[in-house]
Amino acid sequence: MTTDDRHDDLKARMHDAVDPMLPAEGFEQRMMERFRDRLVASPPPPERATAAADEARHRSSDPDYHRRCWRGSRYLSRHSGRLSPVRGPGEDSLFQRPSHEYPQAFGAGDPLSNNLASPSDDRLRAADFRELPNVRGWLGSRGCL
Amino acid sequence: MAPLPGRAGAADLVTPCDADGSAFEEEIGPLLNIATRLATGMLLNTVEAEDAVQEACVRAWRHRANRRAGTDLRPWFLGIVANQCREARRGRWWSVLRMADVSGAAPTGPTDLSLALALRQALSQLPHRRRAVLVLRYYLDLPLEEVAAATGCSVDSAKALIRRGTADLKRALSMPEASS
Numbered sequence: 001m002t003t004d005d006r007h008d009d010l011k012a013r014m015h016d017a018v019d020p021m022l023p024a025e026g027f028e029q030r031m032m033e034r035f036r037d038r039l040v041a042s043p044p045p046p047e048r049a050t051a052a053a054d055e056a057r058h059r060s061s062d063p064d065y066h067r068r069c070w071r072g073s074r075y076l077s078r079h080s081g082r083l084s085p086v087r088g089p090g091e092d093s094l095f096q097r098p099s100h101e102y103p104q105a106f107g108a109g110d111p112l113s114n115n116l117a118s119p120s121d122d123r124l125r126a127a128d129f130r131e132l133p134n135v136r137g138w139l140g141s142r143g144c145l
Numbered sequence: 146m147a148p149l150p151g152r153a154g155a156a157d158l159v160t161p162c163d164a165d166g167s168a169f170e171e172e173i174g175p176l177l178n179i180a181t182r183l184a185t186g187m188l189l190n191t192v193e194a195e196d197a198v199q200e201a202c203v204r205a206w207r208h209r210a211n212r213r214a215g216t217d218l219r220p221w222f223l224g225i226v227a228n229q230c231r232e233a234r235r236g237r238w239w240s241v242l243r244m245a246d247v248s249g250a251a252p253t254g255p256t257d258l259s260l261a262l263a264l265r266q267a268l269s270q271l272p273h274r275r276r277a278v279l280v281l282r283y284y285l286d287l288p289l290e291e292v293a294a295a296t297g298c299s300v301d302s303a304k305a306l307i308r309r310g311t312a313d314l315k316r317a318l319s320m321p322e323a324s325s
Contacts, residue, residue: 013264014264014284015284017261017262017268018185018189018265018284021185021189028181031177031199032170
């Protein structure tokens with residue numbers, strides 16, 4: 001018995017076993033009527049169902065999404081090691097961030113490197129920039145203070 | 146919060162976002178037959194199969210926007226049906242009502258009666274994914290690519306599942322193994 005024969009044999013046996021249990025003729029129409037009844041009786045909320053897909057499609061199609069959305073900018077800064085110039089609501093200054101975010105925001109131990117998303121940001125040149133504990137420590141360790 | 150510019154309903158990409166589901170019915174209607182055959186092969190019970198397909202239709206309508214543009218509707222919908230069948234078998238009522246009702250309707254040919262019943266018994270004892278690929282491949286006669294898409298695995302994985310499933314059937318039935 002060849003492979004094709006065994007294949008056909010199993011197909012025939014599957015049909016013999018399952019076909020007698022199929023619903024009677026016309027079950028498609030019956031199902032469609034039940035489907036319509038279900039939709040009329042309890043219509044699913046399409047907005048809620050499509051919200052996640054809508055958001056994902058928008059995120060992938062809009063190159064500026066991560067700059068305009070605070071959650072997106074947090075995602076960028078967390079995964080790329082760069083600091084997004086966009087501030088979150090209620091966070092109008094870089095220096096209001098929790099202290100544990102500073103090393104990550106400033107890159108790998110070099111707070112003055114160009115590992116910043118917006119080097120020209122005036123706020124990064126503020127006088128108190130050098131007063132940050134980790135910046136001060138880094139400058140002090142190199143004899144810059 | 147104001148909507149972001151350029152934002153549109155994702156459902157428009159795949160299926161017209163109709164409130165009454167009429168366009169969706171036209172797409173799903175031709176697939177009801179094959180979906181019911183899949184559910185019957187998976188559950189080996191007529192009533193449960195109809196319920197599973199019905200539930201799968203509603204689930205597909207709710208999640209129609211999640212289907213990627215350009216993908217084939219048939220394996221996507223059959224995947225939903227297969228998952229619905231798995232959930233039906235997980236339910237408590239399945240173990241309460243169905244353990245002694247594996248045989249179901251009797252086969253028509255008297256000579257094949259014992260073989261058909263044995264095959265149903267063997268199918269009902271297979272793990273979900275192996276049973277799904279066997280039904281998709283040998284009962285619905287789908288190509289391997291669609292079997293893989295419906296079960297959410299690669300073509301090679303589908304081949305391996307088919308091979309293991311036929312080996313299980315061979316052990317259960319003592320029949321020659323059919324390879325893909």
